[in-house]
Amino acid sequence: MxxxxxxxxxxxxxxxxxxxxxxxxxxxxxxxxxxxxxxxxxxxxxxxxxxxPPIRTVEGCRYNCEPETSGTCPDPCTSKRIRKIAxxxxxxxxxxxxxxxxxxxxxxxxxxxxxxxxxxxxxxxxxxxxxxxxxxxxxxxxxxxxxxxxxxxxxxxxxxxxxxxxxxxxxxxxxxxxxxxxxxxxxxxxxxxxxxxxRTPDDIDERVEIMRRCDALERNPDAFAAKWKSADAKVLRQIERAKTGLPKIKTPAKILRDTAALCKAVGADGLRGELTLMRSARALAALESAPTVTREHLKTMAPLTLRHRLRRDVLDETGSTVRIELALAELFG
Missing domain, CATH: 3.40.50.300 (P-loop containing nucleotide triphosphate hydrolases)
Incomplete structure (x- = not known):
């Protein structure tokens, strides 16, 4: 399919x-x-x-090794030929x-x-x-x-x-x-x-559009793929640009303090939450071609990063996402 x-x-x-x-x-x-x-x-x-895009690998290598790293896996990787695989x-x-x-x-x-x-x-x-x-x-x-x-x-x-x-x-x-x-x-x-x-969409128009697109794919896969080829190419360029720009993204000291304060406020265990929130906010900045991580990047990625790290309080029926949103509002307005 x-x-x-x-x-x-x-x-x-x-x-x-x-x-x-x-x-x-x-x-x-x-x-x-x-x-x-x-x-x-x-x-x-x-x-x-x-x-x-396809990745370059040494022909015959069972570990998908990059040509530049051949010899670092259990296979000899003696082939001089390079192939591209999905x-x-x-x-x-x-x-x-x-x-x-x-x-x-x-x-x-x-x-x-x-x-x-x-x-x-x-x-x-x-x-x-x-x-x-x-x-x-x-x-x-x-x-x-x-x-x-x-x-x-x-x-x-x-x-x-x-x-x-x-x-x-x-x-x-x-x-x-x-x-x-x-x-x-x-x-x-x-x-x-x-x-x-x-969650399953509640909006009727959205559900109808999903049906239309799935039906179009089943009826004529090539035509449907061609219709969205340009949009997918744009996504690919965005990812490649973000990967290239990621090392140059600046994370101000104020953002680091905001990250730590938010994780402390919601009661996230350990420091993995802070590190992941910092990395994901930086990745979002790279996707948006922004030179610096901002508080908006932090606020966007906070629910995705922290909602599964919160301790459950049997006396509090508030969901994790709501608790994070309340903490964001209290800390940052």
């Missing part, structure tokens, strides 16, 4: 912003998308991945074993030839791309722990069956789930950089 163009997605501005910010700066730590079924969670993630988008299915995720001994070669050869897992395939986990709240906790550790370090270390293998694994981790089917542990939620709540 044809990929739905990113620019053609109706509404869901917060989700699209979170995905764009993560594409600009992978250090933000990925996106957790909670919401109703059929609200375009996986569609948006796939659409963004397909919008990005940005990896890897689905991690429920029930995946630790071996499937991390990689393991290639049993076929071990039994047939007596060779000890490492068979890369899903983390190697997702290197330099996206790793998407639907219904992440139903995934076994120990597997989620492994994923988050690798996503944070950018490296996968496997030591088993007489093998000791280390390879790069830098990817944008995207998880989605329905809260009604079970919640993630707070310590796991905290490891995601951004969190988005997606």
């Amino acid at each position: 044809a990929t739905f163009p990113f620019s053609a997605i109706v509404g869901q501005q917060e989700m699209k912003l979170a995905l764009l910010a993560s594409a600009v700066d992978a250090r933000i730590g990925g996106v957790m998308i909670f919401g109703d079924r059929g609200t375009g969670k996986s569609t948006a993630a796939r659409a963004l991945a397909s919008t990005l 940005v990896p988008f890897v689905d991690l299915p429920l029930g995946s074993t630790e071996d499937r995720v991390l990689g393991t001994l290639d049993l076929e070669k071990a039994l047939a030839r007596g060779e000890k050869r490492f068979e890369p897992g899903l983390l190697a395939k997702a290197h330099r791309g996206f790793l998407y986990i639907d219904e992440i709240n139903l995934l076994e906790d120990h597997v989620v722990d492994l994923l988050l550790d690798v996503a944070a370090s950018g490296e996968n270390l496997v030591e088993r069956d007489g093998l000791s293998v280390r390879h790069p694994a830098r990817f944008v981790l995207i998880g989605s789930g329905n809260p009604e089917e079970g919640e993630l542990r707070p310590q796991l939620l905290d490891r995601f950089g951004l969190s988005v709540d997606v």
Whole structure:
């Protein structure tokens, strides 16, 4: 089935912003998308991945290594030829074993030839791309722990069956789930950089437009893609410009103090909230081609960064987003 163009997605501005910010700066730590079924969670993630330009890699390398870094992975990467591949988008299915995720001994070669050869897992395939986990709240906790550790370090270390293998694994981790089917542990939620709540649209016109666009894609995928090609190209230029400009973005001392004051006011545990809010606000500034992070960037990204890091008060029925908005109003007016 044809990929739905990113620019053609109706509404869901917060989700699209979170995905764009993560594409600009992978250090933000990925996106957790909670919401109703059929609200375009996986569609948006796939659409963004397909919008990005192909990446250069060494031909025959199973780890998607950049030509400039050949020789840094378990494969010899002896080929002098370079090929371009689409940005990896890897689905991690429920029930995946630790071996499937991390990689393991290639049993076929071990039994047939007596060779000890490492068979890369899903983390190697997702290197330099996206790793998407639907219904992440139903995934076994120990597997989620492994994923988050690798996503944070950018490296996968496997030591088993007489093998000791280390390879790069830098990817944008995207998880989605329905809260009604079970919640993630707070310590796991905290490891995601951004969190988005997606709801079924209430506006009738918006729902009708979604139907029209989905129908147009099914009837003539090529024509629909051509219609949105220019808009997607604009998104691509925006991301590339933001990536180039990101190192030059200035973050004034006043903004850093505002960031710390806000996190303290809402009661966010630890310092991961401050760091992620600083990075995501900087990514937003880069997307807008602004030279400096402003308080408006901070206010825009605060709900996405902090809503999943707040402690729950059983005596307070106020939602996380409302608590953040109240704190923003009290601190900054």
